[in-house]
Amino acid sequence: MKEADHSSDEYKGTGYEVFILLLSALSVFNIIFYLLPDLVPAATEIVGIIDLFISLVFMADFLFRFFTYDSKYHYFFKNWGWADLLSAVPFPIAKIFRLFRIIRIVYVMRKNGVDKIRKEMSKNRAEVALFFILIFIIIIIELSSVLVVQFESVSPKANILTGGDAIWWACVTVTTVGYGDFYPVTVKGRIVGIVLMISGVSVFGTLAGFLSTKLVSRKEDTLPDPEITAKIGEIHSLLKECRGFQDDLSSRLAELENNVPGKEKK
Structure with missing residues (x-):
């Protein structure tokens, strides 16, 4: 018996798959990050907070794949779903399974082919850009938080x-809110803040463009198709001509009937 094709279940879209791939790569880097020397405790605290957030995203990704897969048995046991589940557990020994996420996503993307991925990225540019923006926000918040707390510690x-202070400052700065409760006092820390502010303006400007694109496209989707509208108008014209032709035939028939000899005229 031929095995069912689950390729459509495996592949969740180029933008989404790239987002999970980059997030998996970031989580693997964070494992190595703990081994870096000369780090203040607050920096490792930041990585731990970000890693907890990544674990929640991975758990949501596992549930999404599990419930949208036709054969849940195939996904869990034959398509490394068990590794996806274990990689979402925020325990150090379970994080090694995040390598399986990278391998699986690369395999699935290669299976779909470069041409198909390129066409999908071109067709769904707004969605792909949104996922790239999300991963960029996560990376810039983590990187700026680590750098600022490292520079400010001197x-x-x-x-x-603390790590919590740094992440709060990064989130407030990247959104350009700027409460002013936390701020860098060193030159290097302020440079990080400047880069973060510029990044925030760029990111949220792109997000605004994405939302406007989606709203415009949704409005265009509700408009009638010009080709269909033209065909409807053509059919109405033909019906009008048919009615006129029918009326003409009826009048001629009535005239002929009236001229029939011996037939009483009405």
Whole structure:
């Protein structure tokens, strides 16, 4: 018996798959990050917080794949679904299974082919851009938080002292809200803040463009197809001509009947 084709179940779209791939690569890098020397404790705390968020995303990804797969048995046991589940567990020994995510996604993308991926990226540019923006936001928040807390740790006047403070500052800065409760006091820390602010303006400008594109495209989808409208008008014209032809035939028939000899005229 021929085995069912599950390729459509495996592949969830180029933008989504690339997002999970890059997020998996970031999580693997974070494992190595703990081994880097000369890091302040707050920097490792930041990585731990980001890693917890990544674990939640991986759990949501596992549930999404599991419930949208036709054969849940095939996904869990034959398509490394068990590895997806274990990689979502926020325990150090389970994080090694995130390598399986990278391998599986690369395999599935190669299976779909470069041409198909390129066409899908061109067709769904807005969705692909959105996923790239999301992974960029995660990376820039983590990187800027680590750098600012590392740079600020040498100053006695620093007010960004913990990992939570650094992530809060990064989120407030990248959204250009700027509460002012936390701020860098060193030159290097302020440079990080400048880069983060510029990145935030670019990112949310792109997001605004994405939303406007989706709204415009949705509005265009509700408009009638010009080709269909033209065909409807053509059919109405033909019906009008038919009615006129029918009326003409009826009048001629009535005239002929009236001229029939011996037939009483009405």
